[in-house]
Amino acid sequence: MTVWKSVVDTTSPEFTANREAMLEKLAEVEAEHAKAIEGGGEKYVERHRKRGKLLARERIELLIDEDSPFLELSPLAAWGSDYRVGGSMVAGIGVVEGVECMIIASDPTVKGGAMNPHSLKKGFRAADIAERNRLPTINLVESGGADLPAQKEIFIPGGRTFRDLTHSSARKIPTVALVFGNSTAGGAYLPGMSDYVVMVKERAKVFLGGPPLVKMATGEESDDESLGGAEMHARTSGLADYLAVDEQDAIRLGRSIIRRLNWHKQGPAPKPDHEEPRYDTEDLLGIVPPDLKVPFEPREVIARVVDSSDFDEFKPLYGSSLVTGWAQVHGYPVGILANAQGVLFSEESQKATQFIQLANQNDTPLVFLHNTTGYMVGKSYEQAGIIKHGAMMINAVSNSTVPHISVLMGASYGAGHYGMCGRAYDPRFLFAWPSAKSAVMGAQQLAGVLSIVARQAAQSRGQEYSEENDTAMRAMVEGQIEAESLPMFLSGMLYDDGIIDPRDTRTVLGLSLSAIHNGPVKGAEGFGVFRM
Structure with missing residues (x-):
């Protein structure tokens, strides 16, 4: 078995701070759930x-x-x-x-x-x-x-x-x-x-x-x-x-x-002899930091979600900021794509494309665990073909016909949200943790881009640029984007299927996979043109 060996220190100050921040966010979500229950x-x-x-x-x-x-x-x-x-x-x-x-x-x-x-x-x-x-x-x-x-x-x-x-x-x-x-x-x-x-x-x-x-x-x-x-x-x-x-x-x-419906599932049944993860799901509260700029190890999440904490990683040495591999959840085979360091480079995009094709070849549902700031930008990356490689990944996600389930754990920004099967790419289910954020980019980056554009526009007109107005504009934009990136705002807009307690991730995935297998599970027989 390929069991992940956890290195999470549940006694560390970082873990404790992460856990307290997650519990605080969960309390906010539960208060809003109470409003729904009171009708x-x-x-x-x-x-x-x-x-x-x-x-x-x-x-x-x-x-x-x-x-x-x-x-x-x-x-x-x-x-x-x-x-x-x-x-x-x-x-x-x-x-x-x-x-x-x-x-x-x-x-x-x-x-x-x-x-x-x-x-x-x-x-x-x-x-x-x-x-x-x-x-x-x-x-x-x-x-x-x-x-x-x-x-x-x-x-x-x-x-x-x-x-x-x-x-x-x-x-x-x-x-x-x-x-x-x-x-x-x-x-x-x-x-x-x-x-x-x-x-x-x-x-x-x-x-x-x-x-x-x-x-x-x-x-x-x-x-x-x-x-x-x-x-x-x-x-x-x-x-x-x-x-x-x-x-x-x-x-x-x-x-x-x-x-009296005489109802029968058309998908394959789960394996009956599956075991619980070897690590406590309670640990999931302390793995994701409140500052999403701080990276976290997605394999620690996977080890607390999949059967026996057994994860057979695919291409572990290539495109290391995207983790891909095979596992089971409640006896159902799954392929998992999980963001590690946030950014998707050309190598990660190509790795994901191949992995998605393999999942379709062997009729295996895919689970996407989001924590991405998007595809890498910059002159050297553009010249190396990041657009066409990102397009390959998005093409594969778009034309994949095995069931997809997405879980937004942390950031889900830019086209990375698309490549990781965001709402527009029609996952069978999409859930978010209270720690999740989703937008075209981070609030500070977006405000900074608008500032640069406004500054250049003033310069081209020969006008003096007001630093005081710039500071006020950036603060306003950052506040707006931050508010519109939060999971309760997105959930209110029906952009996810619910905000879940991280500790319930395994259960929610199991229920979703069981529902999915009412119908046939069949991979794509062809994909669009991959720009090589």
Whole structure:
């Protein structure tokens, strides 16, 4: 076995300082998670309970198998915006009757579960994950439709929600709607386009237009039940396949539907005899320094994530600022690319390209562990072909068809973010540690570049350059870029699938790999033209 021999000193002042800084950042993230969990706030939660209804997370808890995990996705959607943290929706992967499912629950304590631009993006991301990983989708529905003041950002792109449902069905990926309350206007098409529909008696109300709208449009007098009640849809319209007596019964019926799917994974099963890492995952708190300019050893992270801490390194003496190699995580074989010293040179780019091709040759998923400041710049590097070599790596990442998972541990700047399979390169999952930062470049570098450009522009016009204004400009830009580089800002924008505790990295990777293997795992049969 090729077990990494750890040299981490957990008693050193550096380790202790790193650990305290990481715990402080984790506390900030947990405080924001708490805001998502509280939904619309105490007043609206209490009102919901008085109506005899379960909360979104309570419905999920009853739906998934007892003591099974729930991998929540994008819990900080809408962070930093005028909307409630969480985007009025809970989404994640849970096990129902032994089947991994994408579960999407509207949160009726937040404006009646109305969709805002962030919940729309969150729903799109959940649908992408479900389709690409072949996960049945269960929608727990109680929503008043679009948040009308934001309709200009919702109406036109929102139609994709229903298109995604039909695409899943056409690909033989089942969709289930459990309707607990309102599902009106465009939202009526959510159960209308699902393969299976359960409605709760005297609770579910599904119609294109409610009684007031019908009165205005046609002059017809009607009531909720005759127009769109659960019993009417079960007995008359046929929209409901099952009529539940209450919420618990609806969840029971939903579980029964999943049990009868005859569902089988198409990817290879994990090896059953895998062992835990030889080193304590608690150590992950003290490995990454708060100053991302200080390098850290990614092999120490790998040793606390992979089975038996066994990592078979590929090309260890070449392109040493990028670590590549083979391992297992919870019995699933993986190829790992991890940034060591931050900068990607031509050698690292070529090494990564070959490694990605090899992973596609043997149908092995890839895990990217980010801590990069980007590709190297400078005259000698440009003349040596850094652009074409970086392009080779990005080409390989773009055309690789084995599943990719990205974890942002530290910096993820510039085109290095692209080469390491950032969001635009469609990884199956992308998670961030609280220590992560991502931007076109570091805040100081970006402010410095703007300063140089402004100084040169003033010189070309023959004007005197104000050093006082320059100092103020640099401080403003550095503050803005620093704020926009932080993981909570990026998570709020849906640029990752969640901020995770470093200690949970192995578990999150294992859950992600298990979900991925619902579908086939197959490498690319060809790549684009590599500029040599």
